[in-house]
Each structure stands twice: as C-alpha cells, then as structure tokens.
Amino acid sequence: MTTDLTKQQILDAFQFRHATKTFNAERKISKEDFSFILEAGRLSPSSLGFEPWKFVVIQNREMREKLKEISTGAKGQLPTASHIVLIFARKNATPQSDYVQNLLKNVKEIPDDMLASMTEAYTKFQDTSINIYESERALFDWASKQTYIALGNMMTAAALIGIDSCPIEGLNYEKASDILSEAGILDRENFGISVMAAFGYRAEDPLRPKSRQHVDDVVEWVN
Numbered sequence: 001m002t003t004d005l006t007k008q009q010i011l012d013a014f015q016f017r018h019a020t021k022t023f024n025a026e027r028k029i030s031k032e033d034f035s036f037i038l039e040a041g042r043l044s045p046s047s048l049g050f051e052p053w054k055f056v057v058i059q060n061r062e063m064r065e066k067l068k069e070i071s072t073g074a075k076g077q078l079p080t081a082s083h084i085v086l087i088f089a090r091k092n093a094t095p096q097s098d099y100v101q102n103l104l105k106n107v108k109e110i111p112d113d114m115l116a117s118m119t120e121a122y123t124k125f126q127d128t129s130i131n132i133y134e135s136e137r138a139l140f141d142w143a144s145k146q147t148y149i150a151l152g153n154m155m156t157a158a159a160l161i162g163i164d165s166c167p168i169e170g171l172n173y174e175k176a177s178d179i180l181s182e183a184g185i186l187d188r189e190n191f192g193i194s195v196m197a198a199f200g201y202r203a204e205d206p207l208r209p210k211s212r213q214h215v216d217d218v219v220e221w222v223n
Contacts, residue, residue: 064079084198
C-alpha cells in the first residue's frame with residue numbers, strides 16, 4: 001500500500017480542523033467529496049465488528065429548522081452547513097439479535113460451523129468482560145461509543161481534503177427523537193440518536209490557534 005500523504009500533512013489536517021460554528025452557506029461540498037467522508041465512516045472499526053450505526057444525512061431545510069428550535073449547540077451550523085449528519089446508534093446489538101446474526105451470516109459470511117461458538121464468545125464478552133447487560137442504557141451507550149469512532153474518522157477524512165466539520169451534542173435528544181420518529185426517519189425500537197455532525201466550509205478562520213494540553217500531561221508510558 002502506498003500513499004502520497006506525509007506524517008506532517010496528516011498532522012496539518014488535525015491542526016486545520018476546528019469546531020466550526022458557522023459555515024459559508026453558499027459553498028457546498030461536492031457529491032464525490034461527501035461520498036468520501038461517508039465512506040470513511042462506513043469503513044470505521046467497531047467493537048466485535050458489529051457496525052452498530054446508521055448515518056442519516058439531513059438536507060431538508062424544514063427538518064433542519066425543526067432541529068434548530070430544540071438545539072442549544074447547533075443554531076449556527078444547522079442553517080449554514082453544507083451537510084448535516086445524524087449518527088444513530090443501534091439498540092439491542094447483542095450476538096443473538098436478528099441484526100447481528102444477519103451481519104455475521106450474510107455480510108461477514110461466517111461459516112455455520114463457527115457461528116454458534118462465535119455467538120457464545122461474543123455474548124460472554126458483552127456479559128462478563130464489559131458488563132453491558134446490566135441495563136438497556138448500558139448496551140445502548142456501548143453502541144454509541146462505536147459511533148464516535150466513525151465520527152472521528154469522518155471529521156479527519158474531511159479535514160484531509162480541506163473540509164470543515166463540527167461534532168454536535170447540543171440538542172434536546174428526547175425532543176429530537178420525537179421530531180425524527182414522527183417524520184418516519186428514526187425507528188425508535190431499533191435506533192437512538194448518538195451524535196450529530198456538520199460539514200462544510202468555514203465562514204471565517206478561527207480567532208486563535210488550536211490549543212491542547214502538552215503531550216507530557218496526557219501521555220504516560222509504562223515500560
């Protein structure tokens with residue numbers, strides 16, 4: 001595998017990326033570029049390879065306005081972003097579920113003679129290793145963690161081609177769920193809202209350079 005990207009170009013993309021609050025509403029992301037961003041999400045890793053996500057692209061202006069009304073952290077992004085993506089996390093992503101069984105059999109093409117043992121091993125992992133069967137919320141939160149891997153990859157992919165982004169949690173999740181389910185967008189039995197993201201081109205540059213803690217304050221080596 002070869003690439004024209006250098007390490008410095010990748011770090012430059014991280015420096016370029018910032019939580020864009022207002023986008024240039026007149027400038028749109030091309031179909032090709034946004035397909036690339038979505039593909040970065042689709043190809044992301046997830047625990048046990050369960051891919052417990054769904055990416056919903058909200059381009060409808062009326063729907064964006066409804067979400068803006070119940071948003072505390074996306075009032076600048078929803079009207080101006082080229083693309084808005086709601087990432088849903090799957091509920092009940094257990095090895096015995098119809099969803100996971102279909103994924104293992106028909107997507108990952110696990111042979112029948114291996115399926116039972118894998119299902120048993122994955123169930124033990126979820127039950128005893130990470131203890132997420134204690135509540136429906138614990139299982140949903142585990143799935144939501146996986147969506148943030150996809151979110152990070154999508155934002156990094158965007159930054160690498162000069163596209164801005166902003167991760168967004170600032171909305172009333174219950175009211176947003178009501179709006180989306182009433183519109184037939186959210187199947188509340190199988191999915192819940194995990195996070196939202198805006199993509200586009202910045203209206204103006206950040207007022208100050210990116211700031212982060214020193215590497216020595218966030219990295220500890222155990223040799």
